[in-house]
Amino acid sequence: MRVSRVLSYKKQDHYYHLAKKEGYRARSAYKLKQMQKKFKIIRRGNVVVDLGAAPGAWTQVAAEIVGNKGRIIAVDKNPIRSFYKENIITQQMDMRSKRLFNYLVDEVGKKANVVISDLAGNTTGEWRLDSERQQYLATLAFVVSKSLLVKGGNFVTKIFRGPNIKEFEDDVKPFFKSVKHWRPPATRKKSAEEYMICIGFTGDTENDE
Numbered sequence: 001m002r003v004s005r006v007l008s009y010k011k012q013d014h015y016y017h018l019a020k021k022e023g024y025r026a027r028s029a030y031k032l033k034q035m036q037k038k039f040k041i042i043r044r045g046n047v048v049v050d051l052g053a054a055p056g057a058w059t060q061v062a063a064e065i066v067g068n069k070g071r072i073i074a075v076d077k078n079p080i081r082s083f084y085k086e087n088i089i090t091q092q093m094d095m096r097s098k099r100l101f102n103y104l105v106d107e108v109g110k111k112a113n114v115v116i117s118d119l120a121g122n123t124t125g126e127w128r129l130d131s132e133r134q135q136y137l138a139t140l141a142f143v144v145s146k147s148l149l150v151k152g153g154n155f156v157t158k159i160f161r162g163p164n165i166k167e168f169e170d171d172v173k174p175f176f177k178s179v180k181h182w183r184p185p186a187t188r189k190k191s192a193e194e195y196m197i198c199i200g201f202t203g204d205t206e207n208d209e
C-alpha cells in the first residue's frame with residue numbers, strides 16, 4: 001500500500017484518532033478494551049503475559065486493569081519502548097526461540113493468570129500463506145500458554161478466519177472450559193483477523209507435575 005494511501009486511511013480512522021487523543025500507543029488498544037468489556041479476561045492483581053506486544057497498546061490497557069499489584073510481561077521481537085513502571089517488564093525476543101520459552105518459564109513459572117497474544121507477521125496478500133503463518137504464531141502462543149497458565153487462567157490469541165482454524169480449535173478446546181471466536185468492533189472491516197477467547201484453563205496433564 002502506498003504511503004499516501006496509508007496516511008489518508010489513518011486520517012479517516014476513528015480508533016486511530018481516539019488512541020492519539022487518549023494516549024495509547026496504537027488503535028489496537030480498543031480491541032482489547034472491547035474484549036475485556038465482553039469477556040472479563042483480565043482481573044485486578046493478575047499476572048499477564050502479552051505476546052507480540054510492540055508498540056505496547058495492549059500492555060497499556062492490561063496495566064490499567066491489573067493495577068499496581070498486578071504484573072505484565074510484554075514480549076516482542078521488536079523493541080518495546082519502556083513504560084518506566086516496575087510492574088511492567090518488556091523483553092525483546094522472538095517467539096520462535098527456545099531462549100524466550102526458557103525466559104518465560106523462569107520469569108513467570110506457572111503463575112500467569114492470563115496470556116494475551118496479538119502476534120502477527122507481515123501479510124503477503126496471499127490468503128492461504130498468511131493464514132498458515134498466523135496459525136503458526138497462534139500455535140506458538142498456545143504452547144507457551146499451556147506452560148505458564150494457572151488453572152482457571154485465560155488465553156486470547158489472534159487468528160485468521162478460514163477452514164484450517166478448525167484443526168487449531170480442536171487442539172485448544174480440551175484445555176479450556178470455553179473457547180469462542182470473536183471479532184471486536186475496532187477490527188478493520190477488511191481484515192481477516194479475529195480472536196480466539198479461551199476461558200478457564202483446565203491444566204496440561206502432560207506438563208503438570
Ligand SMILES: C[S@@+](CC[C@H](N)C(=O)[O-])C[C@H]1O[C@@H](n2cnc3c(N)ncnc32)[C@H](O)[C@@H]1O
Pocket residue numbers: 025026028029051052053054055056057058059075076077078093094095096118119120121137
Ligand atoms: C499487531 S502487532 C501487536 C500490537 C500490540 N498488541 C499493541 O497493542 O501495541 C503484532 C506484533 O507481533 C510481533 N511479532 C510477529 N512475529 C513475532 C515473533 N516471531 N516473535 C515475537 N514477536 C513477533 C510483531 O513484531 C508485532 O509487533
